[in-house]
Amino acid sequence: MGEYVIKLPDVGEGVAEAELVEWNVKVGDLVREDMVLAAVMTDKATVEIPSPVDGEIIWLGGEIGEVIPIGSPIIRLKIDGEGHAPAAAEPSKPAKAEAPAPDEKPAEAAKTESKPAAVVAKPQEAVKPAAKPVFNTSAPRSEGEKPLASPAVRQRARDSGVDLRQVSGTGPAGRITHEDLDAFFARGSQKPGSAALSPDNSVKEIKVVGLRRKIAEKMAIAKSRIPHITYVEEIDVTSLEELRAALNSKKRPDQAKLTILPFLMRAMVKAIADQPQLNALYDDEANIIHQHGGVHIGIAAQTPGGLVVPVVKHAEARTLWDCAAEVNLLADAAKTGTATREQLSGSTITITSLGSMGGVVTTPVINHPEVAIIGVNKIMIRPMWDGTAFIPRKMMNLSSSFDHRVIDGWDAAVFIQRIKALLETPAMIFVED
Structure with a gap:
């Protein structure tokens, strides 16, 4: 029998550590090659750790929520065969025995000290059939x-x-x-609820780990360091909704269905051309504003694990349909947990929307270190006075927040009024300046 040590792999360029967010196995489990053993998270991207060999779990290193350095041992497997040290374990030195796990028996620890820390079954050898199912x-x-x-x-x-x-x-x-x-x-087959009414004195402790912890940390930084100013304006989107319906009815099968977001993105691009200071990142420690030429719009998306912000890069170079396709692609990747680090980083301004549950008014939190976030509220039909009578119109509020250290209230109002004018007269979105 041999022993194989799995170390935390390099999960991204420049990443020195990752947070352990899930164990899918326990000590004593028999596993097969390519079976997912654990999941780690860094920069909101979850990475699954598969097993490179068949074997039995004999040690797990780390608790859920623990931050582990890249290259640290995280799993030990007992495998069949003589084995040999994996090339990736120690590229320049002979493999050394790892310290025994705290819960190992003395005899097992002695065996560990007498052989290499990481060995791999030879290709022609296979794990013997288990006496019990994996x-x-x-x-x-x-x-x-x-x-x-x-x-x-x-x-x-x-x-x-x-x-x-x-x-x-x-x-x-x-x-x-x-x-x-x-x-x-x-x-x-949902778990049935109790028909009897009785007091519940239970207290459930939930450790804040993984994506939830990263969201908490980022929100705390944003609210503690950024003095927010929130500006709310109502937008008449009746004409925009008519145009959107018409374009969707004529779209090609290979084109994504248009929501209101691509129109808003194109309106933001045009407004930013007039006010480039809104498309910026503020390094408040160095007192430097990094004003970007490229408009990289983050789209706040709710996923089963929490809020993530995939990024539509270079919206200034995308058509309406291209924006729609990229939003769909990123939304699917975020919801399935397959979004890459590249897709989840690099935004210079953010849109946040709760869709049909968007409420009447929200107070969005700026995606630090950006200086502006545009909040989309739900569309409602309201009676509006046209000078002679009340007529039904489709109205939507934009609730937007700005970093008041670098964006004055007047500039924020001018920015939103420009977007309002473009959305209320949507043909202007397609007119070259």
């Missing part, structure tokens, strides 16, 4: 047994009040997929 793929599972599922699936189950131990997994090694949850819901 994972229990039937439901319900036994008490304490952790089902195998991605972070997104676990979050969706938590939000729906579903115990994943009661859900059958059809993926590899019993992995529970979104389709398995859909089937579970379709059977009406």
Whole structure:
């Protein structure tokens, strides 16, 4: 028998550490090659750690929420075969034995000290058949047994009040997929509530880790360091909605359906051309404003794990349809947890929208270190006076916040009024200045 040590891989250029956000296995589990063992997070991007070999988990390094340096051992596997040291473990030095895990028995620790820390089964060798299944793929599972599922699936189950131990997994090694949850819901198998009324004195402690912790840290920085000024203006989008419906009815099959966001993005590009100071990042420690020529618009998107901000790069060089296609692509990547670090970074100004639940007025928090954020509220039909009578119009508020250290209230108002004029007369969006 040999031992294989999995170290935290390089998860992105310039990244020195990552936060451990999920274990999908426990000590004693038998795993197969390519099975996802853990998930780590850095800069809002979640990276899954697969197993490169078949074997048995004998040690897990780190607790959920712990920040681990790149290259640190995180998993030990017992494997069949003589094995050899992996090339990636120590590129310039012979492999050395790792310190035994705290919970190892003395005999196991002694074995560890007498052989290399990381060995790999030879290609022609395979793990012997296990006496027990790798994972229990039937439901319900036994008490304490952790089902195998991605972070997104676990979050969706938590939000729906579903115990994943009661859900059958059809993926590899019993992995529970979104389709398995859909089937579970379709059977009406949600956990039933108690019919009796009784006091609940329980207190649940929820450790703030992963994306939730990063959101908390960023919001705290934004609110503590940026003096916000919020400006609200109502927009008559009746003509815009008519144009949008007409364009969607004529669109090609390969074109994305237009929402209001691409129109707003193009209006912002034109308004920024007149007021470039709105498209900037403020380094308040160095007292330097970095004013960008490229308009990189962040689109705040709600995902099962929390709020992320994928970025439409160079909106100034994109058409209406191109903006729509890129928004769809980024939204899908964000919701499925496949967005890359590149897609989640580099914004110079942000749009935030709650869609149909957008409310009447919001007070958006600026995406630090940007200096402006545009908030989209829901469209409502309201009676508006045209000088002779009240007529129904489709109205929408823009609730936008600005960094008052570098953006004066007058400049904020001029910016929003320019956007308002473009959205209320949408043909002007397509007119070259």
